[in-house]
Amino acid sequence: MKSGVIDITRPVNLKDEYDVVIIGAGPAGSRCARLIAEEGFSVAVFEKRAEIGAPKRCAEGIGVKALQRMGYTGNERFVAQHIDGFYLYAPNGKEFMVEYGSSQGCVVERKVFDKFLAYDAAKAGASFFTRTEVVDVLRDDGKISGVVIRYGEEEFEVKAKVVVSAEGIEGKIARKAGIDTTNKLINVDSGYQYEMANLTMKDPKKLYFYLGNEIAPRGYIWIFPKGEYVANVGIGIGGVGATKKAKEYLDAWIENHPEIFGEASIIEENAGGIPVGGLLEDMVRDGFVVIGDAAHTVNPIHGGGMDEGTKAGEMAARVICECLEQGDVSHNALAKFNKLWWKERGEKLKRVEKLRQVIEKLRDDDLNFLAEELDVQDVIDFAGGKNLTKLAKILIKRPKLIKLATILR
Ligand SMILES: Cc1cc2nc3c(=O)[nH]c(=O)nc-3n(C[C@H](O)[C@H](O)[C@H](O)COP(=O)(O)OP(=O)(O)OC[C@H]3O[C@@H](n4cnc5c(N)ncnc54)[C@H](O)[C@@H]3O)c2cc1C
Structure with missing residues (x-):
């Protein structure tokens, strides 16, 4: 040339x-x-x-600690919303609220x-x-x-x-x-999400998680705020066991909550798979x-x-x-990478995967039973793979869950 x-x-x-x-x-x-x-x-x-x-194919939530590890402050232009806690809802509607007292997480703009x-x-x-x-x-x-x-x-x-x-x-x-x-189908969740505007949230500094096999089999529905009246509203459901598509579950749930979404509009729509096991x-x-x-x-x-x-x-x-x-x-x-990653992250994620295998076998009445037995700190610990023997001890109180408890020990 x-x-x-x-x-x-x-x-x-x-x-x-x-x-x-x-x-x-x-x-x-x-x-x-x-x-x-x-x-x-x-x-x-x-x-x-x-x-x-x-x-984006993401609800865009990340911890401030993770951003700081990468050399960011959490106040960069990519941060849409600071998060200082979360609400968790059991299938029976029981509400857990965790307040960190300061901004511990963010919802970012992935783009x-x-x-x-x-x-x-x-x-x-x-x-x-x-x-x-x-x-x-x-x-x-x-x-x-x-x-x-x-x-x-x-x-x-x-x-x-x-x-x-x-x-x-x-x-x-x-x-x-x-x-x-x-990856096995059982290890891949299906995600569907809308970015919505003009919805009504109790507090835009909190994330919202809704559990229940009726609304999201082996998964959950989330609202991740990106401002006072804008949020990612999505669902992740298990790769097996669902009878409808993720979008159908999400649409049905949104329609059942006019107090949040009655006036809301969809600004963006996306879908994607999430590997939740198979390390x-x-x-x-x-x-x-x-x-x-x-x-x-x-x-x-x-x-x-x-x-x-x-x-x-x-x-x-x-x-x-x-x-x-x-x-x-x-x-x-x-192969030093295998060794390092398994020591630093793999062992812990393997425990979280075991917990996921237990949770996916729970029915809504079991989840409601746990909601009565657990406090918010337990929920935070379990999601991080910590203190699972406590969960095993609680499961043992319900005869039909004894077998599941043994997975965690
Ligand atoms: C609905 C949903 C909600 C989620 N919510 C969250 C959340 O709130 N917080 C969170 O931390 N995670 C969330 N996740 C997961 C998160 O999005 C992923 O874990 C994360 O993006 C993984 O980063 P990655 O770099 O491994 O892969 P990716 O972000 O997927 O990046 C891979 C890139 O590789 C490119 N690529 C692929 N093949 C090729 C090729 N052959 N040649 C060149 N380029 C290629 C792709 O285009 C893509 O840009 C969510 C996922 C989904 C689906």
């Missing part, structure tokens, strides 16, 4: 080779990219969508938050490419040695010492690299690592995956940098 002539079929600034290629510019991928770039390694992040962070993560990674030196889909992996002597990307009608080969799959739940590339990320023992291959939703690293009870995905991204970045420094990116060397 003549100098001065721009090739519009090729992504701007694309090189043929990087130390690390990351598939997907969600929270896990961008966080991982930033930390690797900060250590001076070359990183390319390929994102198939035209805009990072949009459309701004995901971009901030990408801006900061780009500032650290990572190169981002939108509308660029990774369609395959390259192999050299059996080891992953790069990716094939598609940009418009064109395909390009890009070499890398390490490829990271942060492709989210719909990811296919990790499977091509030899990691079976197929992977081995998340690496020679020259390859999988993180975030693609590796099912979501909290199996509440379905939050931004904090978990970014934590996995941080741990993967640490191990990848060590391996690059030592010039060994074999399966054996990268």
Whole structure:
């Protein structure tokens, strides 16, 4: 090509080779990219969508501690609403209210938050490419040695010492690299959500959770405020056992609550799967690592995956940098990531998954019984995988739940 002539079929600034290629510019991928770039390694992040962070498939709730861990204050432009507590409703309507006394969480704008993560990674030196889909992996002597990307009608080969799959739940590339990320139906919740305006909430600083198999089989309905009269209103239901689609359950519930939604309008509508179990023992291959939703690293009870995905991204970045420094990116060397992640997060999430397996077997009258027996601190502890023996002891009081109690011991 003549100098001065721009090739519009090729992504701007694309090189043929990087130390690390990351598939997907969600929270896990961008966080991982930033930390690797900060250590001076070359990183390319390929994102198939035209805009990072949009459309969102998320209720957008995240803890302030998680933001602070990533170097943010919780007062950035991506924060839509500070959260200082939550309401939890049992199937019989019993209400629990937890007030933290200060802002402990936020509802963010994913389309701004995901971009901030990408801006900061780009500032650290990572190169981002939108509308660029990774369609395959390259192999050299059996080891992953790069990716094939598609940009418009064109395909390009890009070499890398390490490829990271942060492709989210719909990811296919990790499977091509030899990691079976197929999840059982029972481990995938179906989510459906509206962003609504002009609804009436008791307190826009609280999250709202509604439990009950009638309204949301093996799941819950949520209202996550994004201001005084705007909120994400959504539902997550179990992958098996539901008789209707998630949207039908949500619509029926909204129609039954005119006091909240009587005057409300839908501003945005989105749907997505949530992996709530099926943690992977081995998340690496020679020259390859999988993180975030693609590796099912979501909290199996509440379905939050931004904090978990970014934590996995941080741990993967640490191990990848060590391996690059030592010039060994074999399966054996990268397996330090498995060890680190299972010690720091996996063991805990496994306990939360066990709890999810118990909860999904409870009927509404069992949930109402628990609502009478438990206090708010118990609910917070259990959702974090703590103090599950207390729950087991309470379950034992109900003969038909004794078998379930044994799962938790
Ligand atoms: C309805 C719903 C509500 C939720 N609510 C919350 C919540 O309130 N709080 C919370 O923390 N979590 C929530 N989650 C989960 C959260 O959205 C995910 O856990 C989180 O986005 C995972 O981050 P990730 O980076 O692993 O993947 P993603 O955010 O899914 O990012 C993956 C990216 O990879 C891209 N990609 C995929 N394949 C390719 C390819 N071949 N080439 C290039 N790019 C590719 C995708 O386009 C995408 O941008 C919710 C999920 C749903 C569905």
